[in-house]
Each structure stands twice: as C-alpha cells, then as structure tokens.
Amino acid sequence: MKILTAILCGLMLTGCTVSKVEPWDRQYLARPEMAWDADAASAAYQSHVYFSKEASNGGASAGAGGCGCN
C-alpha cells in the first residue's frame, strides 16, 4: 500500500501541473497507439490468457465471464 500512496501523491502533484490542451491540439492523444487498449482484439485475448494462468485479474471494465481453464 506504500507504493499506492506514493503513486497517488505523484499523480496529484502532476495533476497540479496539468496544462490546458485545446481539443484541436489533441491529435497525438487521438492516435490509435495512444488508446488505453491500443489493440482491442489482442488486449481481450491477452487478458483471457493471463486470467487463466495467473491468480490476479481485473481492472476498469464491466468484466466478462469466467472459464474452466486449467
């Protein structure tokens, strides 16, 4: 939890230095490789594989069903 606190504080600090970005200056942010899930099909597959091979899973989504993966 220490790491969590440290990163949250860091985020808040950078939050103070947010610079105004007009919508017409967001061409970099709008690039496909800047998306949160840059390649949807591959991201879906990957999370499925990690879900079935590791103990942890989840994060910012309304989720999917489980599987009987061994």
Add this chain to the structure above:
Amino acid sequence: MTKPDSHSSDHVYESISFHAMGGPCELKLYAPTRGAVQAAADAAIAEVQRIEKSYSRYRDDSIISAINNAAGKNFTAVDEETAALLDYAHAAFEQSDGLFDITSGVLRGAWDFKSGVLPSQKRVSALRQKVGWQKVEWRPPNIRLQQAGMELDFGGFGKEYAADAAARVCKEQGIEHGLVELGGDIHVIGPHPDGSPWRVGLRDPREPEKAIHIISVRQGGLASSGDYERFMVVEGRRYCHILNPTTGWPVTEALAAVSVLAPLCLIAGTGATVAMLKGEQRGQEWLAALGLPHMWVTSTGELGGSLVAAGR
C-alpha cells in the same frame, strides 16, 4: 510575410507554394527530415483540396450545389462535416445579429466592382429577397432553402476552416513548427524551432503591398478583412465588396481593415468579417467585447486595438 530568419540545425525548413481556394497558398514547415516535410505538405494540401472540392459553389458535384439546386424545392440531407459547418454559420449569424449570413452571396450578382457603375436599387432589392438565413430550414441533417434562387456560399469561412484543418493535418504528421497560409488567412502551427515567433505583417488598407503593422505570432489563427480587396469609387465614394445582407449594399462608414488573432483561424475570420460589417464604431465595440487580440484601421488611417497597443 517575412521570411524566417532563424534556422535550427536539426530541422529541415521548406516553404511550399500552391494554389487553392481561389488564391495563392503557402505552407512553411519545419520537420526532422525533408521526407517528413513533404509527407505533411502532401497531406495538408490534400485536405485543403478536399474541403475546396466539397464546398465549392462552382462545382456541380459539391454538396453546396446540391443544396442550391434544390432551393425552393426539396430538403437535402447533409453529412456530418457539412452539418457542423451549417451549425457554425448559424451560431455566427446569431452572434452577429444577422450580419454574418451565408446566404448573402447572391447579392454579388448585382455588384460588379470592375464596372465602376452602381446597380439599380430595384435590382438590389430583388436579390435582397433571396437573402436571409432565417429563410433557410435547417433541421439537421436536412436543409432546404425556402425560395428558388437562394444560394448558400461558404466563401465567408471555408478558407479559414481549411487553414485550421490543414494545420491539424500537419500536426497529425508530427509538425510542431510552421504555419499554413491560405490566401492571407493564417494558422500558425507553432513558433520557429528556436522558439521565436513568426513575424507577420498586416496590410495597409490604402497601400496593400505594404505592412502597416507587424505582429508576432507563436500559435493560432490570424485572419484579416478589409475594404481594399475589391472595391469601386463612384462619385468620390468608396463601395467595397463587403455587402450588408440586410440592405444589400456595401457597408457604409466601415473600418478600412481589421485583423484578429484567435486560437482558430475560423474564429479569427468570423471576428474580422463581422467587425467590418458592423461599421466603424460598432465594429470596434464588437472587437473589444469579443476579447480576442485584434487590430483595426479606420478609413482615415487611424490604428487601434489590443494588438497595436501590445506591439508598441
């Protein structure tokens, strides 16, 4: 326009001229490689040509021609970009109290500034009947001009929009330093690589080849409007191409020239056009209320506005 006087070693600079939107255009771009400049320029020119092709009233296949040809008849469905442009025109019409009107182009039929002859009031009045955004039924995404003979004309803001779009395309190609100029309307992408601003000369309305004032621009749109572009003098009186849609006549007691700096060239252009249409006194008030950096020149040659004050 002044040439860039600084040159960074890790940037290639190129100035590319082309013709579009009824006038000379220029891209002044810095990029890491010549290929990158060329790729950005190609994409930007293609974008300008795309917009020109879509909104030219001279092309039979443009959406504008389709709407105009259906005037007095049926509704025409438009695409999203056209709808957004119509929404913008609507906003400008409302904010300018009806002076910025994209249906006023038909009035040009009465005014031949090369002839040196004033049109008859009867002719002007007849065309005046075909003017008025309030006579347009705009029910997104469908539009209909109520009367046959009415016409839409995006000439009042299409060039400025194209300058902004070309600048966006350049930025998408990674350009951070440079500017786009389409027939006098400018969108500065970013300053010279060393951080110094672009120096832009504003025309003297009475000696249009000379700069009356030079300003520094790091980023954003710059547009100018003036009574010097097309005009005639009849019996000592100056009649310019800026026509008041409510009278059908050139604006009287107008400012001689206006320049506006804004985040977007489109907004700068609308600000300048409306200032010209409002006349000398109300034009200055409009500019002050708009709150954007600006400069005006009166018919007697007096200079004013925040850009002049800031430059001194």
Add this chain to the structure above:
Amino acid sequence: MDNNKKAQSSALLALTGAALALPGIAGKAHAAAPVSEPVLSYHATRYSEARLDSDKHLGGDSERYEIDTHQLGFASAIGKQTDIQLDLMVESMSGASPWYVQPGANNEPVQAMSGASIKEERVDLQSRFNRFVNTETVASLVLGYSDEDDYSAANIGFEFEKTLPQNQLTVTAGMGYSDDELEPTQGTTAVSVTSAEKDSLSAFVGLGFILNARTAVQTSLSITDQEGFLSDPYKLAYIASLANPLVSDNRPNDRRQWVWLTKFRHYVPSVNAAVHADYRYFDDDWDIESHTLELGWYQNLGNTLRVDSVLRYYSQTAAYFYAPFYLSPRSDGLASSDYRLSPYGALSLRLRVVKSLGPWQLSAQWEGYEAKASHSLKKVDVESPGLVEFNTFSIGFDRVF
C-alpha cells in the same frame, strides 16, 4: 501578445463551441461518437505451453496445453447515437494439465499431470452496446455468454463514461455480474463435485486525465466479490500424513479482490512513437498480492507501419492455504497446490507488427512468457513445479467498410 485578460465573451464561447464540432478542426480527438464505419476483424492465435522439465514431473503426459483461438469481431453504428460491438472467441484446447504435486525422493515437489490429453472447445460471445447520450456522455451495456463442455458463464455489465472537457478529465464507473456454472466431466481423473456454481460481482470507478498535448493518465479502482465453488474440480492436493494422501482441491467459498490500475500514455513526436506504462496492484483476502508492470514502445515507421514492443513483469505472493504439498491437513480443511496460487514472478515480451493497407489493417504478434519462482519480487522457498512457459503467435486483420 495575448494581453486581453477579459473573460471570454458569450459570442466567442458560442463560436468556439460550434467550431469544436467541426471534424476538420478537432480531428479524431473529437468528442465521443459511435464508430463511423463498420469494422470486421479476425484474429487467429496459436498458444503452446512448453513441456515440463523431466525432473519436475512424474508420470502422466508432459505435453501441456496447446490452444487454437479464433476471434471474430464486428463493430458498427446503429443510428446516430448508438454502436454495437460483437466479439466471438472460439478456442480448441488439447493437452495435459497439472493434476497434483507430490513429494519426490528428496522431498522436492514433483508435478503429476492429468493422464490423457483433454480435447475441448470453448465458445465465448461478448456484446457491447454503447449509447452516446451526448458528445460527453457514454452509457454502455455489456452482455456475454461462454460455454464449454463442463463450464458455462453468463455475464452482464454496465459502464458509464463522462468527459469534462474543460477539466480534461474523464470519469468512468461500472458494474459487472457473472453467473458461472460448472459441470465437471468424469474423465480419466476423478472429480470432486458433479455440479457447482459461482458468481462474481464487480464494480469500478476510474479517472482519466489529459496532462498535456502528449500525455494522458488513467487510474481506476475495482473491487470484485466471488462466491460459490472457487476450487478446481480437476485438481488434487497431496497430504502426506493421510492414509490416502490425495484429496480434492479445496479453497474458500468466497474471495474479495481489489485492483488498482494506472495507465500512462506519452507520445514522442520527434520519433513518432508512443510510450505506454501500465501498473496494476492486486490484493485479495486469500493473501495474494501482485504487481504487474507493462512497458510498451509503439513505434511508427512511416504512415502505414507500426512495430510495438511490450515488456511485462508480474509477481505474485501465494494464497495463504497454498502449499506444494502438505505434511498434515490444515485445521480449516483447505488445500490447493495449483501453481496459479503459488508464489512466483513472470516475464513476458510481446512484439507486434501492424500494417495498414487502405481499408485493411494486418497484424502479426508473438509473445513469449515465462513464470519462475526466481522472477518473484519476494524470495520464494519452494518453486511450484507446474509453472508455465508459453509462446503465442497470432495473425489477424481488421477491415473497415
């Protein structure tokens, strides 16, 4: 230059607002909107697990899983304010899987694999409906169903996203529910139950920030509650003190998980590349804590080619009831030697090439993954012999219509 400190006039606000809706000005960064053109995609992936080292396994088949996956996706707008995404995943799996672990000659854990190869199929259909209430608000409904021989799951979820453009802030929130049913098949290995259920309920909130024209950060917190049969019906645990040492895998009937996920994106215009850094912290009431760090470099080469390299690091601690094998039964009766509940770390590397050709986008991807106790952040005394090492290779296309 801009020395005018006046508040923006209403005229300027009206004009700016109208200008921002123009696609030529805002480009693709333009407000939330349904997909503009239908997209069809297909990806085929071969997943193969490496054989276990011969000194780590005992009997059974050492040939582990091989999975062929086909993914078919379709997205399209329905009307002006809605779009739909359909994703079908069909997997066919074969191979042996870890069954139980027993002590070897020197008390080292040795993995027993399930006897014969299992062959099964799994079909998963996920659908997503996005309703663009306005340019700043999206409400989404997720519905999904998956089915395999011995397992089926139905899930439903809601998501909500609100962008506050003035603050360059996006708020997201959502809930999901999954109802899973197990009907283990009696095969070569005995199973502990004939039918069982579990359900999971999850909720999350997230915040996205645009820090500057090149940098954005998203952070989210999720909680998931699972309830029901959370054990693995096909796995056994070895308890040395018992006359019959092999017992069914037995885990608690509930589990609460917390996930804190932060994603960082930065674009480097001078080299046309995007930097990704994702960090996930996971914690649950089975004492499993994990850290996941993904660092990616997405390099554009010209306008139509992109090469992505992603390095992923993962490290987890063990569930409190996990042991490679047990000397005597635990007082709570729990027992599991599943390698997925063991302490370990994993490193993986993904390489991807994406090529655009007009309406087509072709992609190829390779991943190499290796789990090892020595990759763990914390020192691990005994490594689970069942840890996986796998490769995936995938090719696919997206076609815009």
